[in-house]
Amino acid sequence: MSTVTRRKIAERSFFILCASAIVIPLGVLALLLWDVGRDAAPRIDVQFLTSFPSRKAALAGILPAIVGSLYLIVLTAAIALPIGVGAALYLEEYAKKGRLSSLIEINIANLAGVPSIIYGLLGLGVFVRVLGLGRSLLAGALTMALLVLPIVVMVTRESLRTVPGHLREAAWGLGATRWQIVRQIVLPQAFPGILTGAILAVSRAIGETAPLVAVGALTYMTFLPDGIDAPFTVLPIQIFNWVSRPQEAFLVNAAAGIAVLMATMLLLNSVAIYLRNRLQHQTGR
Amino acid sequence: MTLHTDRELNHQLEVLRGRLLRMAGLVETMIDDSVRALMEVNVELARQTIARDHQVNRIEVETDEQCLLIIARWQPVASDLRFVTLALKMVTDLERIGDLAVNICERAIDLAGRPAIWPWDEVQEMTNIARGMVQGSVDAFVKGDAVLAQSVIDQDDVVDDLYVQAFQHVLSTMQEHHEDLPGGIHALSVLKWLERVADHATNLSELVVFMVKGKDIRHMARDPHIAHG
Amino acid sequence: MTAALASQRLPSTKIAVSSVHAWFGSNHVLKDVSLNFPEKSVTAIIGPSGCGKSTLLRSLNRMHELVEGARISGNILLDGKDIYDPGVDPVLLRRRVGMVFQKPNPFPSMTIRENVLSGLKLTGRLEHQSSDDIVRRALRGAALWDEVKDRLHSPGISLSGGQQQRLCIARSLAVRPDVLLMDEPCSALDPIASAKIEDLIHTLSADYTIVIVTHNMQQAARVSNYTAFMLHGELVEFSKTDQLFTAPRDPRTEDYITGKFG
Numbered sequence A: 001m002s003t004v005t006r007r008k009i010a011e012r013s014f015f016i017l018c019a020s021a022i023v024i025p026l027g028v029l030a031l032l033l034w035d036v037g038r039d040a041a042p043r044i045d046v047q048f049l050t051s052f053p054s055r056k057a058a059l060a061g062i063l064p065a066i067v068g069s070l071y072l073i074v075l076t077a078a079i080a081l082p083i084g085v086g087a088a089l090y091l092e093e094y095a096k097k098g099r100l101s102s103l104i105e106i107n108i109a110n111l112a113g114v115p116s117i118i119y120g121l122l123g124l125g126v127f128v129r130v131l132g133l134g135r136s137l138l139a140g141a142l143t144m145a146l147l148v149l150p151i152v153v154m155v156t157r158e159s160l161r162t163v164p165g166h167l168r169e170a171a172w173g174l175g176a177t178r179w180q181i182v183r184q185i186v187l188p189q190a191f192p193g194i195l196t197g198a199i200l201a202v203s204r205a206i207g208e209t210a211p212l213v214a215v216g217a218l219t220y221m222t223f224l225p226d227g228i229d230a231p232f233t234v235l236p237i238q239i240f241n242w243v244s245r246p247q248e249a250f251l252v253n254a255a256a257g258i259a260v261l262m263a264t265m266l267l268l269n270s271v272a273i274y275l276r277n278r279l280q281h282q283t284g285r
Numbered sequence B: 001m002t003l004h005t006d007r008e009l010n011h012q013l014e015v016l017r018g019r020l021l022r023m024a025g026l027v028e029t030m031i032d033d034s035v036r037a038l039m040e041v042n043v044e045l046a047r048q049t050i051a052r053d054h055q056v057n058r059i060e061v062e063t064d065e066q067c068l069l070i071i072a073r074w075q076p077v078a079s080d081l082r083f084v085t086l087a088l089k090m091v092t093d094l095e096r097i098g099d100l101a102v103n104i105c106e107r108a109i110d111l112a113g114r115p116a117i118w119p120w121d122e123v124q125e126m127t128n129i130a131r132g133m134v135q136g137s138v139d140a141f142v143k144g145d146a147v148l149a150q151s152v153i154d155q156d157d158v159v160d161d162l163y164v165q166a167f168q169h170v171l172s173t174m175q176e177h178h179e180d181l182p183g184g185i186h187a188l189s190v191l192k193w194l195e196r197v198a199d200h201a202t203n204l205s206e207l208v209v210f211m212v213k214g215k216d217i218r219h220m221a222r223d224p225h226i227a228h229g
Numbered sequence C: 001m002t003a004a005l006a007s008q009r010l011p012s013t014k015i016a017v018s019s020v021h022a023w024f025g026s027n028h029v030l031k032d033v034s035l036n037f038p039e040k041s042v043t044a045i046i047g048p049s050g051c052g053k054s055t056l057l058r059s060l061n062r063m064h065e066l067v068e069g070a071r072i073s074g075n076i077l078l079d080g081k082d083i084y085d086p087g088v089d090p091v092l093l094r095r096r097v098g099m100v101f102q103k104p105n106p107f108p109s110m111t112i113r114e115n116v117l118s119g120l121k122l123t124g125r126l127e128h129q130s131s132d133d134i135v136r137r138a139l140r141g142a143a144l145w146d147e148v149k150d151r152l153h154s155p156g157i158s159l160s161g162g163q164q165q166r167l168c169i170a171r172s173l174a175v176r177p178d179v180l181l182m183d184e185p186c187s188a189l190d191p192i193a194s195a196k197i198e199d200l201i202h203t204l205s206a207d208y209t210i211v212i213v214t215h216n217m218q219q220a221a222r223v224s225n226y227t228a229f230m231l232h233g234e235l236v237e238f239s240k241t242d243q244l245f246t247a248p249r250d251p252r253t254e255d256y257i258t259g260k261f262g
Helices: A003-043 A046-050 A063-094 A099-112 A116-130 A137-161 A165-173 A178-206 A210-215 A235-243 A248-282 B007-040 B043-074 B078-111 B120-143 B146-176 B178-213 C002-006 C053-059 C090-096 C112-122 C128-141 C161-174 C191-204 C217-223 C241-246 C251-257
Strands: C013-024 C027-038 C042-046 C070-078 C097-100 C179-183 C209-213 C226-231 C234-240
Touching: A003 A248, A046 A063, A046 A248, A063 A099, A063 A137, A063 A178, A063 A235, A063 A248, A099 A137, A116 A137, A116 A210, A137 A178, A137 A210, A165 A178, A165 C097, A165 C161, A178 A248, A178 C112, A210 A235, A235 A248, B007 B043, B007 B078, B007 B120, B007 B178, B043 B078, B078 B120, B078 B178, B078 C241, B078 C251, B120 B146, B120 B178, B146 B178, C013 C053, C013 C209, C027 C053, C027 C070, C027 C209, C027 C226, C042 C053, C042 C217, C053 C179, C053 C209, C090 C097, C097 C161, C112 C128, C112 C161, C128 C161, C161 C179, C161 C191, C191 C209, C191 C217, C217 C241, C226 C241, C226 C251, C234 C241, C234 C251, C241 C251
Parallel strands: C027 C234, C042 C209, C042 C226, C097 C179, C179 C209
Antiparallel strands: C013 C027, C013 C070, C226 C234
16 A cells, blocks of 8 residues: 555545544434434424423423523623633733632632532522522522633633734734723724624523522522512423423423524524624734 | 944955955055166066956956945945945056056057156155055055054155156156157156156055044145054 | 934934833833934835834834834823823824824725825814815825815725825824824835835925835835844944945945845
């Protein structure tokens, strides 16, 4: 076998290996989704989407869970994004680089990997008990915000770093202050990246179950939350609740719930991705 | 002396220096030989010396072309620039000295066999000094020695005095010996040419001072500082 | 050093640098540098890489101190006032002493017009009534008006490299500085674009004091009235350009400009 042929075979094999690494997991995912979708499709209708849970499977609906998830996401984002972006701005643009700064960076990265139940217990102790917020949306949102904060900070810092140094230099040379540079040059350039951070944060938060249970989210809720101090439930919890029931019909409900969860997540992500693409085009990248 | 980082430039400047030295050597020989041919009535030597002028002219053309090339390609500055512009001017003076030697040789051929009233001592002395001045200029150029160049410049006065002396000598001899007026006139011409050789050698030395010091002393009264280096 | 220059009619000094030392951490990059930059003239700073010329330039508009671990000592007087005086706001200083950089850096998200006005807008000093005049004046000053007057709303980065650099010059001019610092402005440009910038510098020197750092000696010789040669953080020689390039006083200058280094 000549070297050329040997090389060609090696390249081809490597290509096939890489392709499989993508195709196989996606294929499995697609299979699972199809399986869920097949079970869920007949069940999803207006009644399902607008009803409250019930002991009778046929009457059960997912409304409080959807509402709860949406409220929770919006509230979490409203808390986590400003704090996370602000922290990242401070660390990247204002703080002195040194041992302390590196230490903080390492610890933030570590926090991103902490199991989410720990955050749940933390939330229970601090928000629910010490701050007396009870089993409310606010407590849940604060807990989720803590959970996704490291992600937001890390992604924002990365995107701030991608703003080329020579743009900042040009702005310094024109006699701008640090804040003027950050607000008018750096943030606009980094915004697509910051949106990516938001997408990741939302995607993480929307699928969490255990920490919210720890914080006191309800598993059976027959009313809608009426304020940030109200009790709440979320889609993953509702799905889990149905899955643990013995009746076959509830499994179908669970499948439908999963489909709704995935659809919600895809919708939120699509909006964010669309926004990001629009902005990237504008900044000429 | 530190070498240029660009070795091709270094090489070009070395070649240029070599050309100038060769030209100077040829011209010095031509001065000596032309006067010798005159004094010994050696027509063959005169013809050989005239032939040598072709070489001198050829080097002048080559040097001009090479200087142009160096300037176009390397845009030299500071001492390199002064050296190249000096070279361009030096070849003009050297070539003129060669032409003056040719004139003397032609005169030698014309006068062959004729008795002549010549101020031989003065002519010999002027020749020696003039040739020494050319040699001194070239030495000063090679060594970058401004003091030596200045001493050459000083010698021009000596040649001028000798010229005046010899001129008077010939004039009075012509008044006494009417029968050889043409010979006297030829003698005056040769004296003039030797004096011109010394002038050109002085030019060469002034150029060397400019190259070394970066200061143009031509057309100026003698600089009192240069004698002290 | 200044004695030789004193015999000629000198323009007055715009920036006086006096016994300046600069460090990056423990790295001593400027060693006791003193010189006077004449006003409404072009002064070039030349020297091998690492000689401190960029550091010296950046000390003139206090951009040196933006780097972590940077320190400076000595006096730098702009029109007689020390720019390192604690009462001086470096931000305000940089509006009087503008800077053009090696890589043309127009703001990518802005049009040509917006780029020209960006210096004023960034610092909150833009008055909309006069913005058209400002744009025209600045682009004319940078010899760019004729080429872009019909497409002021195209993106700044749609221009060629040389045009982008002139746009950056226009951007600096719009802020109305006294002094323009240029850090190797033509390094990234082709010879024709460079020539246009050099021509522009000639024109600008009638109204602005210009200091240009360049590693291209021929450019320094062409474009400047005065030249400073630096080596290992020290100022070796400062002369009129004509003098320095025909008969430099210091043998180190001679060796550098004739290429006898290394």
